[in-house]
Amino acid sequence: MPTFPLPFRPKDDYHRDGLKFGSRRNHGRRKHAACDLIAPPGTEIYAVEDGMVVRGPYDFYNNHVQAMEFKLKSSGRIVRYCEIRDAAPGVHVGSTLKEGDLIAIVGMMNQDSMLHFELYEGTATGDLTDRSSKGFERRKDLMDPTEYLDSCTVRNVLAAHHEAPAATPHAATHHKAHGHHKAHAHHKAHAVPVRWIR
Numbered sequence: 001m002p003t004f005p006l007p008f009r010p011k012d013d014y015h016r017d018g019l020k021f022g023s024r025r026n027h028g029r030r031k032h033a034a035c036d037l038i039a040p041p042g043t044e045i046y047a048v049e050d051g052m053v054v055r056g057p058y059d060f061y062n063n064h065v066q067a068m069e070f071k072l073k074s075s076g077r078i079v080r081y082c083e084i085r086d087a088a089p090g091v092h093v094g095s096t097l098k099e100g101d102l103i104a105i106v107g108m109m110n111q112d113s114m115l116h117f118e119l120y121e122g123t124a125t126g127d128l129t130d131r132s133s134k135g136f137e138r139r140k141d142l143m144d145p146t147e148y149l150d151s152c153t154v155r156n157v158l159a160a161h162h163e164a165p166a167a168t169p170h171a172a173t174h175h176k177a178h179g180h181h182k183a184h185a186h187h188k189a190h191a192v193p194v195r196w197i198r
Contacts, residue, residue: 002048003100004152005037005081005115012038014149021144033136034082034118035145041113043106045081047097048152049074057087057104065107069128080128082116083107100155119145
């Protein structure tokens with residue numbers, strides 16, 4: 001069973017509204033290609049399975065935040081971790097990670113902080129973002145990551161019975177400004193990012 005990419009499940013539900021896969025973007029001109037996992041800036045992000053970093057970090061959304069691509073050893077699928085601040089120390093293209101290893105840190109885009117989690121089958125080639133593709137503007141092997149995330153287990157046992165620090169006061173302002181989701185201003189999650197327990 002894969003590991004949830006954050007040390008807690010966000011209180012803001014990635015199954016609903018603008019956080020979910022396929023929700024409207026840019027006033028309906030495109031669709032959301034990910035599940036957005038709302039989290040405070042600086043939150044740890046983990047490898048969901050054993051795999052290798054195959055690209056990144058590189059600029060995502062006008063240089064405010066970055067993205068990384070991670071190939072899963074078990075299936076060849078590609079996870080794209082987006083809206084990150086940077087890779088974890090020592091993590092770069094070619095790095096092989098075990099499930100649960102620290103891979104990146106949640107970044108801050110304008111007044112937003114979240115992990116934008118994309119999933120690809122790994123059966124196509126080329127850049128994952130394809131502006132010529134109508135709808136999602138992504139490569140044709142894009143997958144809905146919702147069920148995958150649902151199957152993940154939060155394994156950070158030291159974090160039980162704690163609460164995460166509040167997110168930024170105007171979380172998701174960028175998305176809201178473009179007709180996206182409306183997130184809670186001062187949400188709390190179920191745990192704080194602390195030392196990984198295997």
